[in-house]
Amino acid sequence: MCDLGGLDNLIANTAYLQARKSTDAGVGGSKRRRSLALPGPAKCMEIRQLLHLSFASECEEQPIGRRLFHSFCNSVAEYSRALAFLDQVVELELAEDNMQNALLCKIVADFLQPDSENSLSFLSDAMTSAASGASEVDMKELVPRAQQETRQFLMGKPFREYLESPFFQRFLQWKALEQQKITEKHFYEFRVLGKGGFGEVCAIQVKLTRKMHACKKLNKKSLKKKKGQKMALLEKEILESVNSSMVVRLAYAFETKEHLCLVMTLMNGGDLKFHIYNVGKRGLSMDRVLFYTAQITCGLHHLHRLSIIYRDMKPENVLLDERGNCRLSDLGLAVVLRNADDKITQRAGTNGYMSPEVIKEEPYSYDADWFALGCTIHEMISGNTPFRNFHEQVSKEELRRRVLQDKVVFTKTAFTAEAQDLCTQLLAKRACDRLGSRNPNDDPRQHGFFHSINFQRLEAGLVSPPFVPDPDVVYAKDLCDIDEFSEVKGVELDEQDLKFHKEFATGCVPLTWQEEIIESGLFDDVESVQHRASLPGNSERRSGVCLIL
Numbered sequence: 001m002c003d004l005g006g007l008d009n010l011i012a013n014t015a016y017l018q019a020r021k022s023t024d025a026g027v028g029g030s031k032r033r034r035s036l037a038l039p040g041p042a043k044c045m046e047i048r049q050l051l052h053l054s055f056a057s058e059c060e061e062q063p064i065g066r067r068l069f070h071s072f073c074n075s076v077a078e079y080s081r082a083l084a085f086l087d088q089v090v091e092l093e094l095a096e097d098n099m100q101n102a103l104l105c106k107i108v109a110d111f112l113q114p115d116s117e118n119s120l121s122f123l124s125d126a127m128t129s130a131a132s133g134a135s136e137v138d139m140k141e142l143v144p145r146a147q148q149e150t151r152q153f154l155m156g157k158p159f160r161e162y163l164e165s166p167f168f169q170r171f172l173q174w175k176a177l178e179q180q181k182i183t184e185k186h187f188y189e190f191r192v193l194g195k196g197g198f199g200e201v202c203a204i205q206v207k208l209t210r211k212m213h214a215c216k217k218l219n220k221k222s223l224k225k226k227k228g229q230k231m232a233l234l235e236k237e238i239l240e241s242v243n244s245s246m247v248v249r250l251a252y253a254f255e256t257k258e259h260l261c262l263v264m265t266l267m268n269g270g271d272l273k274f275h276i277y278n279v280g281k282r283g284l285s286m287d288r289v290l291f292y293t294a295q296i297t298c299g300l301h302h303l304h305r306l307s308i309i310y311r312d313m314k315p316e317n318v319l320l321d322e323r324g325n326c327r328l329s330d331l332g333l334a335v336v337l338r339n340a341d342d343k344i345t346q347r348a349g350t351n352g353y354m355s356p357e358v359i360k361e362e363p364y365s366y367d368a369d370w371f372a373l374g375c376t377i378h379e380m381i382s383g384n385t386p387f388r389n390f391h392e393q394v395s396k397e398e399l400r401r402r403v404l405q406d407k408v409v410f411t412k413t414a415f416t417a418e419a420q421d422l423c424t425q426l427l428a429k430r431a432c433d434r435l436g437s438r439n440p441n442d443d444p445r446q447h448g449f450f451h452s453i454n455f456q457r458l459e460a461g462l463v464s465p466p467f468v469p470d471p472d473v474v475y476a477k478d479l480c481d482i483d484e485f486s487e488v489k490g491v492e493l494d495e496q497d498l499k500f501h502k503e504f505a506t507g508c509v510p511l512t513w514q515e516e517i518i519e520s521g522l523f524d525d526v527e528s529v530q531h532r533a534s535l536p537g538n539s540e541r542r543s544g545v546c547l548i549l
């Protein structure tokens with residue numbers, strides 16, 4: 001029986017939906033005031049000592065660093081042109097196929113021709129003379145070389161000057177703020193979204209930025225009792241290392257008295273299992289199957305490049321966000337290989353998605369994920385997994401036999417020839433015959449099924465999802481259908497546990513935190529206040545910054 005009435009659920013949903021909308025409205029749309037204190041010079045000196053300064057990290061990878069390096073470069077015409085050129089190259093990489101040639105010619109004419117107004121004076125003579133009268137084929141080869149020379153240039157004098165400029169001081173202030181201790185006081189908490197093995201997942205909102213996230217709470221005593229501490233730390237470290245728009249990302253890791261908390265990308269559009277079985281007729285339309293499969297494939301590819309085997313590929317673990325893009329979630333079973341080509345034998349995964357080699361406990365690696373992807377595509381198209389029909393009761397032994405022996409049959413007309421071929425190749429019984437694992441360069445993204453997908457644009461978020469979840473629907477079970485956790489008895493936490501909790505609760509994850517600060521408008525607000533303060537006639541110079549925004 002449900003303890004909570006429908007009213008409780010309604011109130012929880014309304015509060016949650018309203019909080020989501022306040023984030024959508026952005027900083028400008030919200031009336032609540034926020035205060036922000038950026039640390040002063042002493043703290044900045046301390047932070048500077050701790051950083052291993054590199055151009056790639058400080059000026060390219062870290063979002064706030066990139067923005068401040070851009071601002072610095074904009075004050076010197078030559079540096080500003082160099083960045084404009086690099087920005088154009090990125091635009092070229094993401095351009096639609098039919099726009100590519102025109103853009104390529106424009107870039108060469110604007111930046112590489114010695115007589116052009118924006119010509120890059122630091123480029124080698126060999127480069128500029130090759131640019132005059134170059135054919136399109138030559139240009140395709142010249143632009144990446146010019147890109148390299150430009151980067152080399154920026155890494156020299158401009159980078160050294162940047163490190164001595166007030167822009168870098170500002171960067172250090174943000175870095176100092178990034179290292180603040182994170183506690184539950186930084187967040188508002190909303191309804192529970194789901195239940196995991198060690199605790200609930202609930203929606204939360206960062207007070208400072210108003211960004212919504214999902215918070216996976218892991219009960220400290222339960223982790224200890226079920227010997228889950230090592231696994232939890234590994235999941236946290238893996239999430240932290242991932243930087244893909246196709247995999248859930250970690251924003252904060254902190255602890256409360258009872259829980260270790262992982263604050264991750266909020267995926268509020270429901271999971272693929274729900275969409276396959278609970279909306280309209282079973283299965284998904286082919287445009288959705290294509291879109292999700294392309295995104296999942298990018299997500300798996302990203303993990304594999306980091307030597308991570310996901311090991312739990314299935315529709316239930318693929319979550320949609322409010323725009324209809326999907327990400328892989330629940331990296332609780334993922335493992336990192338010490339060497340990229342190592343193999344492991346430990347049986348892990350979900351029955352019905354585990355590959356023959358995992359079932360037989362034979363050595364396996366990334367090939368296991370490609371097999372599970374084959375099962376997932378089959379399920380998205382037909383509403384049945386390849387080895388078990390919907391609602392069919394099958395014993396573990398029979399399921400095992402089917403996976404090991406049965407040829408997959410495609411009974412539904414919904415399978416196009418290309419979809420069928422993709423599934424067949426992914427579901428090959430032997431890993432060495434399986435798409436994705438046949439040789440070191442085997443890439444499922446090159447399969448004909450994906451011929452209409454521009455993967456670079458997809459990864460950059462420039463392809464519109466074919467389905468957008470309803471913004472007024474909460475795609476989560478009603479509160480009364482989510483079981484509560486019972487108290488963990490008979491476990492005492494000791495010194496060793498406290499040490500582990502400290503190792504886990506590392507606070508803000510730099511790249512995600514910096515993105516959040518920029519996205520929320522806080523970064524621009526601070527910059528404009530600082531800019532006003534530095535104008536002639538304004539005596540109010542600031543070193544530390546304490547702002548009410």
Ligand SMILES: Nc1ncnc2c1ncn2[C@@H]1O[C@H](COP(=O)(O)OP(=O)(O)OP(=O)(O)O)[C@@H](O)[C@H]1O
Nearest residue numbers: 193194195196197198201214264265266267330332
């Ligand atoms: N990022 C997220 N956004 C929204 N909801 C989420 C998110 N992550 C998890 N959930 C919800 O919480 C539930 C439990 O999360 P998750 O599967 O990661 O926990 P778990 O401890 O690994 O559970 P299990 O081991 O049982 O799979 C999910 O089924 C989903 O409904």
